[in-house]
Amino acid sequence: MPELPEVETIRRDLARALTGRTIRGLTVRKVKLLRGASARQFHQRVVSARILDVSRRAKQLVLALSSGYTLLVHLKMTGQLVLAAPGANLKVGGHPIAGVRGVPNKYTYITLTLSGGRQLYFNDVRQFGYWRLVPTSGLPQVLAKLGPEPLAKEFTLARFRASLARRGRTSIKAALLDQSVVAGIGNIYADESLFVARLRPSRRVKSLHAAELAGLWRAVRAVLRRAVAARGTSFNSYVDGLGRAGTYWDKRLVYGRAGEPCPRCRRPIVRTVVAGRGTHTCPHCQR
DNA sequence: CACTTGACCTGTCCGC
DNA sequence: TGCGGACAGGTCAAGT
Numbered sequence: 300m301p302e303l304p305e306v307e308t309i310r311r312d313l314a315r316a317l318t319g320r321t322i323r324g325l326t327v328r329k330v331k332l333l334r335g336a337s338a339r340q341f342h343q344r345v346v347s348a349r350i351l352d353v354s355r356r357a358k359q360l361v362l363a364l365s366s367g368y369t370l371l372v373h374l375k376m377t378g379q380l381v382l383a384a385p386g387a388n389l390k391v392g393g394h395p396i397a398g399v400r401g402v403p404n405k406y407t408y409i410t411l412t413l414s415g416g417r418q419l420y421f422n423d424v425r426q427f428g429y430w431r432l433v434p435t436s437g438l439p440q441v442l443a444k445l446g447p448e449p450l451a452k453e454f455t456l457a458r459f460r461a462s463l464a465r466r467g468r469t470s471i472k473a474a475l476l477d478q479s480v481v482a483g484i485g486n487i488y489a490d491e492s493l494f495v496a497r498l499r500p501s502r503r504v505k506s507l508h509a510a511e512l513a514g515l516w517r518a519v520r521a522v523l524r525r526a527v528a529a530r531g532t533s534f535n536s537y538v539d540g541l542g543r544a545g546t547y548w549d550k551r552l553v554y555g556r557a558g559e560p561c562p563r564c565r566r567p568i569v570r571t572v573v574a575g576r577g578t579h580t581c582p583h584c585q586r
Numbered sequence: 587c588a589c590t591t592g593a594c595c596t597g598t599c600c601g602c
Numbered sequence: 603t604g605c606g607g608a609c610a611g612g613t614c615a616a617g618t
Contacts, residue, residue: 597609
């Protein structure tokens with residue numbers, strides 16, 4: 300679920316509602332989802348703090364707190380962050396493929412209570428996600444290994460070329476999924492970008508010509524921008540900060556479309572495995 | 587060092 | 603309907 304477009308959508312929803320709020324309470328039902336501090340330290344450093352800022356880096360949400368600590372939330376595969384009024388029994392989901400549940404539910408493992416009374420629920424079926432607390436002064440080091448943000452100015456073609464040079468022998472798909480090359484791309488948008496750029500995911504990075512690389516650079520940005528505009532992809536558990544589905548699922552070109560006609564040439568889309576991940580391509584259009 | 591694989595969890599779907 | 607197996611968007615540590 301949550302790659303850059305999904306996390307960015309959640310960030311926008313939460314920024315409006317959370318910025319300037321004070322955290323009145325913290326409930327943790329699964330301590331192992333906490334990182335970087337004990338449960339007791341979490342309470343000391345989070346409760347009574349004000350939320351100064353809600354930003355995003357790669358696939359993580361970044362909440363700067365007035366206590367001098369910053370909360371990093373990673374949703375991994377099935378994490379959800381949903382804001383709701385207490386007792387609202389908000390229905391979460393909505394896409395035909397996504398399960399619809401009320402929140403909180405049995406997968407709600409962490410809850411924040413905010414000034415004004417609303418609650419922020421963290422749900423995670425697979426329990427891969429986490430909340431990590433770091434001193435704000437140490438944040439740059441914590442995030443240092445991440446590559447450039449693909450939708451920011453810093454992501455120039457020259458920089459893309461330079462970071463790819465380190466991964467010359469792997470497949471281009473593995474390189475796109477490497478968060479130190481470029482931050483925020485996951486399996487869905489890697490497949491979508493490679494289709495737009497007409498490149499086979501198994502191509503060795505070194506084999507890419509300058510024009511192919513430039514095309515991929517443009518494709519990555521175009522696909523991500525389009526997905527952000529669609530408020531992300533919901534095909535399983537992703538919902539935005541208010542529990543609603545994203546609409547990119549209906550706009551996707553190849554991901555999850557094995558057997559369906561290629562939107563370009565109408566020949567069937569094929570599913571293979573590249574870099575250990577399910578991979579969707581048009582073998583005719585992608586070279 | 588670069589790269590690949592397995593582990594972390596639970597749910598869902600598909601075939602028998 | 604039940605049961606086993608494969609698979610699922612992410613990232614580490616451990617292995618080659």
